[in-house]
Amino acid sequence: MRVDFNVPQDEQGAITDDTRIRAALPTIRYLLEEGASVVLMSHLGRPKGKINPKYSMRPVVERLFELLPEATEVKKTEAITGPAAEAAAASLRPGQVLMLENTRFDAREEKNDPDMSAELARLGDIFVNDAFGAAHRANASTEGVAHHLEGVAGFLLEKELAFIGGALENPERPFVTIIGGAKISDKIGVIENLLGKVNTLLIGGGMANTFLLAQGKAMGKSLVEPDSLDLARSLMAKAEAAGTRLMLPVDAVLADAFSATANTQVVPVDAIPDGWQMLDIGPESAKLYAAEVVAAKTVIWNGPMGVFEMAPFAKGTFAVAQAMADASAQGAITIIGGGDSVAAIEQAGFADKMSHVSTGGGASLELLEGKILPGVAALADRA
Ligand SMILES: Nc1ncnc2c1ncn2[C@@H]1O[C@H](COP(=O)(O)OP(=O)(O)O)[C@@H](O)[C@H]1O
Numbered sequence: 009m010r011v012d013f014n015v016p017q018d019e020q021g022a023i024t025d026d027t028r029i030r031a032a033l034p035t036i037r038y039l040l041e042e043g044a045s046v047v048l049m050s051h052l053g054r055p056k057g058k059i060n061p062k063y064s065m066r067p068v069v070e071r072l073f074e075l076l077p078e079a080t081e082v083k084k085t086e087a088i089t090g091p092a093a094e095a096a097a098a099s100l101r102p103g104q105v106l107m108l109e110n111t112r113f114d115a116r117e118e119k120n121d122p123d124m125s126a127e128l129a130r131l132g133d134i135f136v137n138d139a140f141g142a143a144h145r146a147n148a149s150t151e152g153v154a155h156h157l158e159g160v161a162g163f164l165l166e167k168e169l170a171f172i173g174g175a176l177e178n179p180e181r182p183f184v185t186i187i188g189g190a191k192i193s194d195k196i197g198v199i200e201n202l203l204g205k206v207n208t209l210l211i212g213g214g215m216a217n218t219f220l221l222a223q224g225k226a227m228g229k230s231l232v233e234p235d236s237l238d239l240a241r242s243l244m245a246k247a248e249a250a251g252t253r254l255m256l257p258v259d260a261v262l263a264d265a266f267s268a269t270a271n272t273q274v275v276p277v278d279a280i281p282d283g284w285q286m287l288d289i290g291p292e293s294a295k296l297y298a299a300e301v302v303a304a305k306t307v308i309w310n311g312p313m314g315v316f317e318m319a320p321f322a323k324g325t326f327a328v329a330q331a332m333a334d335a336s337a338q339g340a341i342t343i344i345g346g347g348d349s350v351a352a353i354e355q356a357g358f359a360d361k362m363s364h365v366s367t368g369g370g371a372s373l374e375l376l377e378g379k380i381l382p383g384v385a386a387l388a389d390r391a
């Protein structure tokens with residue numbers, strides 16, 4: 009079973025967020041209850057094909073053991089493939105779990121080397137892929153192995169695809185998406201794919217600056233992408249042609265420096281003075297965006313509305329988080345698409361109010377871009 013146990017750790021190696029481990033438990037438990045023995049594989053960090061104790065799965069195994077006391081035994085093998093791994097896998101009895109060492113300790117993993125996937129395939133009879141967060145990577149343990157064994161999706165992978173894919177394919181309307189984050193260039197594919205699918209697209213974060221600049225507004229010292237002005241104009245034109253309402257902030261929280269202790273002021277977006285930068289959407293924009301979210305039946309959110317890591321510029325992001333919680337309470341389907349938005353919704357304390365909080369940042373973005381994830385495609389190919 010491939011899982012995405014690529015969890016954040018502090019400098020001492022302690023796991024700071026075990027969401028991804030918890031998220032795989034239903035599938036692991038199901039397999040154990042059905043009498044299987046389970047060999048788990050995952051990458052952790054980016055050790056670049058070399059053994060590096062800093063990226064060992066050991067802390068993950070320890071946490072898994074705490075979370076899964078019903079597993080007869082959570083073993084750990086230093087090996088990933090080869091005779092030692094095969095012997096460890098063969099010795100498992102039903103109800104036992106074996107966690108392999110970091111798949112990226114083997115340089116063949118990220119090359120999707122067919123020999124490595126064949127070696128991994130020798131460790132089991134069925135391949136279960138529950139690694140949504142890594143499904144956009146065509147690696148030996150995510151994609152390659154599915155060509156050697158019967159492959160099926162685990163419950164987490166299935167749930168991620170059902171929520172995100174389901175919203176895109178057959179949403180209950182109004183369908184609203186909120187896109188934020190630093191740069192427009194990172195999310196062009198997402199915006200393009202959503203045009204015509206969503207009723208309303210709310211733009212916030214640094215990327216809104218470039219749209220506003222493209223409309224001829226002075227943006228002072230705000231983060232802008234001068235090379236993306238034509239792109240911003242063409243996206244606005246495409247939105248109009250596709251019948252998607254693209255909304256931009258009407259007011260801004262400005263700072264005289266990129267700092268939590270900067271001087272701040274709130275102004276309309278057409279009155280940004282020289283020397284100031286927009287670090288959050290203003291209160292009027294937050295109100296307008298919240299009203300759209302609360303009136304929606306399906307909402308997907310990806311990317312913060314401002315520099316939410318600094319308290320003076322977090323209000324826009326938290327207003328959206330609150331609106332998502334309100335929409336959920338009224339029965340809307342609410343989906344958070346990974347990355348910083350998940351951190352924001354957790355900070356706001358609303359994570360458990362959402363219909364779905366994705367465990368994949370890059371993977372959920374690629375789904376929103378309309379791409380086929382290789383880890384998923386490989387399962388379907390065999391079926
Ligand atoms: N107006 C802004 N100016 C500069 N940076 C911003 C602004 N708004 C948001 N950001 C930054 O964008 C970052 C998140 O961007 P991104 O990585 O694209 O989002 P996500 O991880 O949700 O996909 C955050 O660190 C945030 O501080």
Ligand SMILES: O=C(OP(=O)(O)O)[C@H](O)COP(=O)(O)O
Binds near residue numbers: 346
């Ligand atoms: O954490 C991950 O990606 P994410 O931070 O985009 O969700 C996945 O485990 C993929 O890791 P990678 O981006 O090193 O291939």
